[in-house]
Amino acid sequence: MTTPAKNSKTQYLMGALTFLGCYVVMLFVVFLMMVISDPSGWMTYMVDNYSKVLSLIVSIFFLFSVVYFYYFFEDPASLTKTNSILLIFTMLIISVIVSYAFGEFIHIYFRPVAVFALLALFLTSRREALFLNFIFSFVMFVIDLFTNTIPGTDINSEVYSSFLLSFIGGTLAVFLAGKVKTRGGLLLTGVFVALPTALVVLLFNIPTVTHNWIDYVSAVGFRTMSCIVSAILALAFMPFFEWAFNRLTVFRLRELTSTDAALLVRLKTEAPGTFNHSLIVAQLAESCAVAIGENAELARTAAYYHDVGKLKEPTNFTENLNPGEYDVHVDITPELSADIIRSHAQNGYDLLIANRLPKIIADVAREHHGTLPIKYFYDKAIRYSGDADLKDFSYRGPIPQSKIAAIIMIADAAEAATRAMADRTPEKVEAVCRTIIEERMDLGQFEECDITMRELTVIRSTLVDTLSGVHHHRVQYPAIQFGRDRQVFKKEEPDE
Numbered sequence: 001m002t003t004p005a006k007n008s009k010t011q012y013l014m015g016a017l018t019f020l021g022c023y024v025v026m027l028f029v030v031f032l033m034m035v036i037s038d039p040s041g042w043m044t045y046m047v048d049n050y051s052k053v054l055s056l057i058v059s060i061f062f063l064f065s066v067v068y069f070y071y072f073f074e075d076p077a078s079l080t081k082t083n084s085i086l087l088i089f090t091m092l093i094i095s096v097i098v099s100y101a102f103g104e105f106i107h108i109y110f111r112p113v114a115v116f117a118l119l120a121l122f123l124t125s126r127r128e129a130l131f132l133n134f135i136f137s138f139v140m141f142v143i144d145l146f147t148n149t150i151p152g153t154d155i156n157s158e159v160y161s162s163f164l165l166s167f168i169g170g171t172l173a174v175f176l177a178g179k180v181k182t183r184g185g186l187l188l189t190g191v192f193v194a195l196p197t198a199l200v201v202l203l204f205n206i207p208t209v210t211h212n213w214i215d216y217v218s219a220v221g222f223r224t225m226s227c228i229v230s231a232i233l234a235l236a237f238m239p240f241f242e243w244a245f246n247r248l249t250v251f252r253l254r255e256l257t258s259t260d261a262a263l264l265v266r267l268k269t270e271a272p273g274t275f276n277h278s279l280i281v282a283q284l285a286e287s288c289a290v291a292i293g294e295n296a297e298l299a300r301t302a303a304y305y306h307d308v309g310k311l312k313e314p315t316n317f318t319e320n321l322n323p324g325e326y327d328v329h330v331d332i333t334p335e336l337s338a339d340i341i342r343s344h345a346q347n348g349y350d351l352l353i354a355n356r357l358p359k360i361i362a363d364v365a366r367e368h369h370g371t372l373p374i375k376y377f378y379d380k381a382i383r384y385s386g387d388a389d390l391k392d393f394s395y396r397g398p399i400p401q402s403k404i405a406a407i408i409m410i411a412d413a414a415e416a417a418t419r420a421m422a423d424r425t426p427e428k429v430e431a432v433c434r435t436i437i438e439e440r441m442d443l444g445q446f447e448e449c450d451i452t453m454r455e456l457t458v459i460r461s462t463l464v465d466t467l468s469g470v471h472h473h474r475v476q477y478p479a480i481q482f483g484r485d486r487q488v489f490k491k492e493e494p495d496e
Contacts, residue, residue: 008080011079011080012079012080014080014082015079015080015081015082015085016068016079018082018085018086019064019067019068019085019089022064022085022086022089022093023060023061023064025089025093026060026064026089026092026093026096026139027057027060029093029096029097030056030060030096030143030147033097033100033104033143033147033149034046034147034148034149036104037104037147037148037149038148041148042148045148049146052145052146052147053146053147055142055146056142056143056146056147059138059142059146060139060142063135063138063139063142066135067088067132067135070131083245083246084245086245087123087124087241087245087247088120088124088132090241090244090245091116091119091120091123091132091241092116092132092135092136092139094237095115095116095119095136096136096139096140096143098112098115098233099111099112099113099115099140099166100143100149102226102229103149103150103162104149106222107218107219107222108150108158108162109162109165109201109219109222109223109226110222110223110225110226110229111140111162111166111226112226112227112229112230112233113137113140113162113165113166113169113170113226113230114169114170114172114173114190114193114226114227114230114231114234115229115230115233115234115237116132116133116136116170117129117132117133117136117169117170117171117173117174118173118174118177118186118189118230118231118234119234119237119238119241120132120133120174121173121174121177121178122177122234122238122249122250122251123238123241123242123245123247123249126174126175126178129174130171130174133167133170133171133174134167136166136170137163137166137167137170138163140162140163140166141159141162141163141166144158144159144162144163145159150162157204161200161201161204164200164204165197165200165201165223168196168197168200169193169197169226169227169230172192172193172196172197173189173190173193173227173230176189176192176193177189180250181250181254181297183235183251186231186234186235187228187231187232187235189231190227190228190229190230190231190232191227191228193227193230193231194223194224194225194226194227194228195224197223197224197227198220198223198224200223201219201220201223202220238251243356246356246357246358246359247358248298248358248360248361250297252358253297253298253300253301254297256301256304256305256357256361257282257297257300257301257304262355263305263308263311263351263352263355263357264304264305266311267307267308267311270311270314271307271310271311271314271317271319271320272320273317273318273319273320273321274307274310274314274317274319274320276319277307277319277415277416277419278303278304278305278306278307279304280415281303281306281408281411281412281415282299282300282301282303282304283300283466284303284411284414284415284462284463284466284467285299285300285302285303285404285407285408285411286299286300286303287462287463287465287466288407288410288411288458288459288462288463288466289404289407291458291459291461291462292403292407292455292458292459294403294404294407295404298360298361298404299404299407299408301361302360302361302364302365302404302405302408303408303411303412305348305352305357305361305364305365306348306364306365306368306408306412307344307348307365307412308348308351308352308365309343309344309345309346309347309348309349309350309351309365310344310347310348311347311351312343312344312347312351313340315328316328316329316340316341317341317344328340329377333381334377334378334380334381334384334388334393335377335381335392335393337377337380338374338377338378338392338393341374341377342369342374342394342395342396345365345366345367345368345369345395345396346366346396348362348365348366349362349363349365349366352365360402360404363401363402363405364402364404364405364408366398367397367398367399367400367401367402367405367409368400368405368408368409368412369395369409369412370395370397370398370399370400370409370440370443370445371394371395371396371397371398371399371443371445372394372395372440372443372445373390373393373394373395374393374394374395377393378390378393381393398448399444399445399446399447399448399449400445400446400448400449401448401449402449403449403450403451403455405449406445406446406449406451407459409440409445410433410436410437410440410459410463411463413436413440414432414433414436414463414467415467417432417436418432418467424467424468426464426468429463429464429467429468430460430464433460433463433464433467434460437456437459437460441456
């Protein structure tokens with residue numbers, strides 16, 4: 001049996017080999033770019049400029065090493081995930097190819113240099129996007145400096161201006177698109193990025209304005225258009241990366257919470273009680289996530305799907321039964337009932353993975369009950385036999401591994417508990433929420449998700465406020481009914 005330490009070393013080795021493989025692919029791509037740029041003279045160029053070619057090989061290796069050590073110190077776990085490494089370098093290589101193609105066949109200032117930064121922002125994080133944009137800018141710089149991909153006499157000016165524009169454009173794109181939630185907003189980001197980068201082009205080309213103003217105007221025009229094209233290409237490439245690497249973006253989160261999403265349609269039609277419960281939990285989870293600074297869109301999406309495992313047998317869960325409808329748990333043992341109830345956590349995980357939803361959402365479905373006991377059937381077993389093993393009436397876990405999973409664990413229980421209450425005053429709701437959180441703390445459910453006491457206090461307060469709004473008191477309508485002549489013709493006792 002392999003020990004965890006050996007597994008870790010093997011994974012790190014696989015990560016290093018993946019880096020090396022991506023490095024070889026990048027060199028091959030650069031070689032093809034040199035051949036395309038000069039089909040008849042590329043070999044002569046490489047022989048005559050072997051020192052430049054060697055510098056290119058070493059420089060790219062150094063840049064890839066910088067990426068490796070960045071993740072080694074900042075996020076070591078990512079180096080054990082081949083999928084994450086391939087995502088980064090696939091984005092990098094595709095962006096290099098696209099930038100080269102636009103520069104080679106249209107104009108060097110038409111390179112969509114912000115496309116990589118935008119992809120990295122939405123598919124990783126802002127911090128990573130800033131760092132990776134720096135690497136991308138230097139990769140393009142060494143390619144331009146040490147190869148034959150930029151023709152002309154004023155090569156150095158083109159190389160350095162291209163590097164500066166790539167770095168500035170990408171950095172601006174990361175900061176300006178950080179709060180973007182819609183595709184239209186991303187396109188607008190391209191417009192805003194275009195303005196300062198066009199100013200840089202103006203400054204770089206001031207010496208040419210007096211004797212070649214047409215080139216001057218075209219350079220500014222190409223640079224302006226390139227930023228908008230960067231946003232368009234980012235939108236075009238995003239679905240591929242979302243699908244190929246099963247990544248979450250704000251755009252995909254919104255698609256997953258659409259009423260047309262396949263699993264939500266099934267939940268609404270096959271398990272309406274579970275669906276309505278999930279809607280309220282989503283509202284609670286979103287409010288709590290905002291309150292403690294977590295990803296509200298992710299919390300809402302995970303809450304929508306946290307109970308999809310109940311789709312396997314919807315009528316095994318009371319919220320999906322109509323009044324008077326047969327309840328299977330009446331005629332089976334408490335042990336079997338507990339097995340049925342707890343299976344929905346793993347069933348949800350399996351269903352979400354099978355439907356290629358992001359693993360983080362599937363993880364929440366499996367973790368949102370942690371290792372909590374199933375109280376109702378444990379109590380029933382005690383009453384029937386006088387003795388029962390609590391482990392046989394507990395969920396199998398794992399306990400929450402993220403703050404989002406912890407939020408949904410609390411919100412799920414709070415919604416169910418308050419729904420069953422006759423008196424939903426804020427004081428009663430606060431007492432219930434406090435009990436729910438304290439019980440889960442006593443049972444060690446939050447030991448692996450890095451949530452703080454302060455955040456749990458904020459979550460409790462937020463739940464009280466939100467649940468008070470969900471279950472707010474309404475005035476009792478008078479028992480009056482009007483006919484067509486607008487006269488009272490019937491009075492009935494109001495429904496309770």
